[in-house]
Amino acid sequence: MSIKRTVLGLAVAGGFALPAAAQPIPVGHLMDNSGATSDVGVPYGQGVADALAWVNATRNGVNGRRLNVLGFDYGYQAPRAVAQYQAWVNRERVVAIQGWGTADTEALVRFVTRDRIPYISASYSAALTDAAGRSGRQGVEAAPFNFFYGPSYSDALRGMLQWAKQDWERRGQQGRPRYVHMGANHPYPNSPKEAGETLARELGFEVLPAIQFALTPGDYTAQCLTLRNQGAHYAYLGNTAGSNISVLRACQTAGVQVQFLGNVWGMDENAMKAAGTAANGVVFPVRTAVVWGQDAPGMQTVRQISRQSDQAGTAYRPVHYLAGVCSAMLMVEAMETAAQNGGEVSGPRIRDGFYARQNWVPRGLEGVCVPVTYTADDHRGTMRVALYRAVVTGDTAQGSVADLMRAGTMRIEPVATIELERRRDWLGW
């Protein structure tokens, strides 16, 4: 092990000593490690960072050129992200960016399109999928350089609503189910609001007025009482885990019986531990085919990647970490495609690299990342929504997340997989 590390160290030193041999490829990595969404931003950002570090360490970067990953914690402040973007483009000349939130990603659409820089966001806002700008929806611009890994927020919510409809019928309930959208007044929770409410009406739900709660943890008892007074049956939690926990706990205390539907960022293992039995029963989409602790051919690679920041190999990695790995590796493979046949690793060529494959799973991550397909006018990578349920059976205060998952006190159980139709009229919203 120590010899290996020495060799690695020498290799790294050698890499620095011979800069002229292969110029590193500058890549931006925008993280939220301190802002309103840092609860899920930290594991996701770690996944991206580890994957890119692993590519440098084991594959010597892309086509012999190391990745120079420029990390920046922007604290979920869109203006800071825009300022950093301009610094990256003007000074560092990045060729691609791993991004984060909806507000900043949507604000940057025009910029990345102008500068032709592929932007792989952790925002799955449907407005980013209309690559050719053909949807004709008001306020949606062409986003030919925006990509993300997973179903869009709107599609994930559509999947959950279809499941909710089946669930309602399966339980033999009478009357119309009532649906309510919950979240902050912020571009991220607002993103799937219209799509969800429209489909809910189509499916025969009664749509209640939306309930607001901030992106930060707080006392949301009032919201829970509104939920109960309105008699909601299905409630969508549009925020990230931290504030959702507050709602779940407040609603448990208030004795509100509602089936919560979580956003993809709305629930994870850390949130289950924090919320305890209040999180029991929340249905949410998971973007990878497995979660930590399960096995798949690609998990071998993921465990190696995880060791980049956890040499002991004992850390438990939540679902967002795996998603971060997948989205980083998609970018890496698109870069490799761009570099093929002596090609230049430039923005437009990386974008074309995203179109090179169908049902695309990054090499080495088989069985972990779900297959995605991007086309020049449709950046909805996948229409499959895999729904899982958070199951918490006991006290989660004691023990680590890894222990609780191993003991079965906390489980993430598959509920259903909804295959949505790739409807043209759903593109871009």
Added chain:
Amino acid sequence: MAVMTPAGDYRTTYREDMTIFPTLGSRVALWAGIALLCLAPLVLDRYLLHLLINIGFLGIAALGLNILVGFTGQISIGHAAFFGFGAFASAWLHDVLHVPVALAIPLAGLMTAMVGLVFGAPAARLKGLYLAIATLAAQFILEDFFARAQWFTGGVAGRVTEPFGLFGIAFDRDETYFYVVLAFVVVMFLGAANLMRTRDGRALVAVRDHYLSAEMMGINLAYYRTLSFGIASFYAGIGGALYAHYLLFVSVEAFNILFSIQFLGMVIIGGLGSVMGSLMGAAFMVLLPEVVQGLANLLAGSPIDRALRLGASISYLREMVIGAAIILFLMFEPDGLAHRWRLIKAYWKLYPYSH
């Protein structure tokens, strides 16, 4: 004009007493300074230009607050909201009404001044803490307005805007936009320095020094207090508009109360009641995080970092240092950087007979 100031006061006219640049040297220094700054884009890299541009538009806004706090003795903890209003107004004027950016910036300043007059109206009746709370309300009312007025601000999603352009030339890069900001800084600072020489300017200072005496001398307190808010907002609006067309994206998130406090920090650190101090304070506020960031980068991974297990929290050092700087300035340098600068100048001028 004298090359040097004589020892002792030989000024016999008000005109001599009110001059901004008492010696030929100070005037030459000013022109040389501006000329040097004009050369900056040719020699400095983009990063330093970026910092200078930030200092420029924040300095203009800070000057506005200084006119209000330092010269008139009022208080405002909603300055960032006016800064934001200027930014949104300019973006709105340009994107919706298609006003050219070069015209939208001053117009945004005027619009912000109008809003400032409205929110400054309580100053006619309130003083001290009560006024502070009233301006705090302005901060929250405007912030909420930004988040909801879809037609004006683009709502919570914000508004993307266009770069500054004049005669078909786009000033869309640090190298070119620097000149735009520099021009505004020169005009606005000269404007403020001259304002303080006028009857209105002296009235503002009189209101600060003793409102009762001022009133007895025939100064309309309500008028000048409200006017001060209008002027402060005008400066904030211009600063905000310059910010909008530099970043090209305006979002409600930027203009929170913390930013308002930072403006107060700038004028306190720079020096209350000093025109140049506002620019110094802005420079201090812009450069301090960069210096701390540099130190944090040095610390990261070092034995100190490992021993204290700072890790991710190292980035919070920045926020803490800013707080500490304000406390230390209030304790040891209450007159701000401008006062320290005067002392340094005096030391050199009078050496070795400084007593």
